[in-house]
Amino acid sequence: MQKNQNKITPIIGMQWGDEGKGKGVARIASSLSPKDLIVRFQGGNNAGHTIYHKGIRYVFQLIPSGVFGQAQIHLGAGMVINPGALLAETKKIPKNVSFLKRISVSPHAILTMPTHLLLDSISEKTKGGKKIGSTGKGISPSYTDLTLRRALRVGDIFYSDFKKKYDHLSKEHQETLLNVFKYKVSAKELKENEKIFFEGIKFLHSLRITNSAELVAKTLSTRGKVIAEGAQGTLLDVRFGNYPFVTSSHTIASGIGTGLGVPPSFIGGAIGLFKAYTSRVGEGPFPTELGGEQSRIWCRDKKVADEKIKFPNPDPNSRNEFEQGVALRHLGGEIGAVTGRLRRTGWMDIPLMKYAIKINNATELILTKLDILSSFKKIKVCTHYIINGKKTQEIPFDLSRSQIKCVYKSFPVWKGELSDYGKKLPKEALDYVKFLEKILSVPIIYVGTGPEEHHCVERYWK
Numbered sequence: 001m002q003k004n005q006n007k008i009t010p011i012i013g014m015q016w017g018d019e020g021k022g023k024g025v026a027r028i029a030s031s032l033s034p035k036d037l038i039v040r041f042q043g044g045n046n047a048g049h050t051i052y053h054k055g056i057r058y059v060f061q062l063i064p065s066g067v068f069g070q071a072q073i074h075l076g077a078g079m080v081i082n083p084g085a086l087l088a089e090t091k092k093i094p095k096n097v098s099f100l101k102r103i104s105v106s107p108h109a110i111l112t113m114p115t116h117l118l119l120d121s122i123s124e125k126t127k128g129g130k131k132i133g134s135t136g137k138g139i140s141p142s143y144t145d146l147t148l149r150r151a152l153r154v155g156d157i158f159y160s161d162f163k164k165k166y167d168h169l170s171k172e173h174q175e176t177l178l179n180v181f182k183y184k185v186s187a188k189e190l191k192e193n194e195k196i197f198f199e200g201i202k203f204l205h206s207l208r209i210t211n212s213a214e215l216v217a218k219t220l221s222t223r224g225k226v227i228a229e230g231a232q233g234t235l236l237d238v239r240f241g242n243y244p245f246v247t248s249s250h251t252i253a254s255g256i257g258t259g260l261g262v263p264p265s266f267i268g269g270a271i272g273l274f275k276a277y278t279s280r281v282g283e284g285p286f287p288t289e290l291g292g293e294q295s296r297i298w299c300r301d302k303k304v305a306d307e308k309i310k311f312p313n314p315d316p317n318s319r320n321e322f323e324q325g326v327a328l329r330h331l332g333g334e335i336g337a338v339t340g341r342l343r344r345t346g347w348m349d350i351p352l353m354k355y356a357i358k359i360n361n362a363t364e365l366i367l368t369k370l371d372i373l374s375s376f377k378k379i380k381v382c383t384h385y386i387i388n389g390k391k392t393q394e395i396p397f398d399l400s401r402s403q404i405k406c407v408y409k410s411f412p413v414w415k416g417e418l419s420d421y422g423k424k425l426p427k428e429a430l431d432y433v434k435f436l437e438k439i440l441s442v443p444i445i446y447v448g449t450g451p452e453e454h455h456c457v458e459r460y461w462k
């Protein structure tokens, strides 16, 4: 990877998250050296980055996906960190992987407390039909405390008044839970969760704590590469996503500025990751969703087991779009890596992609999970929207309050599995890739054709 010498390379999800960033980052990480750096700049353990390493599947939520490479890894200032979850995650890493010498954490990152998790899930429950579908990991309350200027940060754990500050804030949270949400926190439950939290704090004490801004500047000045690993996706950005159906942080490339404390001039062109189709988890508008409203409600209310009973063998070529969506979910394993929820599925959406490319300055793209479409006879791409009778590729201010009609173009699908074709793409797949490249005006440097690292077709990969 030679891109962006002396600048940070952002790796950003172009859709609603779950674009396969873990595999993309792991692949880039394998070519990095100990003087290079992979950083997370926002979000917390709401993320779920799946990596297959030596045939074993790992899901990382807080630790950057470069853990199996040689580069330094850093949990940046813009993150929210649940210490117990961090400790649990490190225990999943095989003993022979020497990551502890390579990992560091920003003192400015926010600590997610047990009461943040309660505030998240209880407040979601009371929203009824207006819920966001949060991952329940306490992300929004943790960021809320940052802007309320009362959050606990990683650097606070080194001061003698840390426990006092913790107790004070926990008490405030419990009062809110009781007075606003009529929820009494059980002492037993709190004690158990605090035990896990403080074990995590002890673990944090053993890690290297480093200012993100200084670490990044130093790495760049010694000609090291810096990869900023995005989490979630562009459309979940708290300001530029489909508000309010978003996460609480800045998921886009410019979030690197405030997430790491670096000036805009440090941020190079982004590598944008996107799936060969679209998925989203949780609530909110989704113009190309297969089965539309029926799919949204189904995915909100049903579990994987329910779906398996009703659709043991969903037909990707069914005439019923809802069933096609179910088939796409089965084939793509589109089940939330963090929550186990059914992800909603639909076709590629070009207006949304163009928006994401523009606001992230994505100068290269990685297309993932193309193999998932192998069982379809025909696939579709939404090339335009029709809004108020007008054909457009621009997305409106509020996707949920606009009547959007999608204009589709269909493509025939290749025969057999993509892996049968080795390192070459069959004609139909190549036509699809070239079409996307042309309409998006950005080169697709790498195409994912299966879950493991070697399942890929490199196009202009340097």
Ligand code: IMP
Pocket: 016, 017, 018, 046, 047, 048, 132, 133, 134, 135, 136, 137, 138, 139, 140, 231, 232, 233, 236, 245, 246, 247, 248, 281, 282, 283
């Ligand atoms: P929160 O980040 O847990 O507050 O959830 C807010 C919204 O973002 C919900 O719709 C979640 O399903 C979604 N979300 C959060 N993290 C991810 C992710 O890593 N992938 C996909 N969706 C996510």
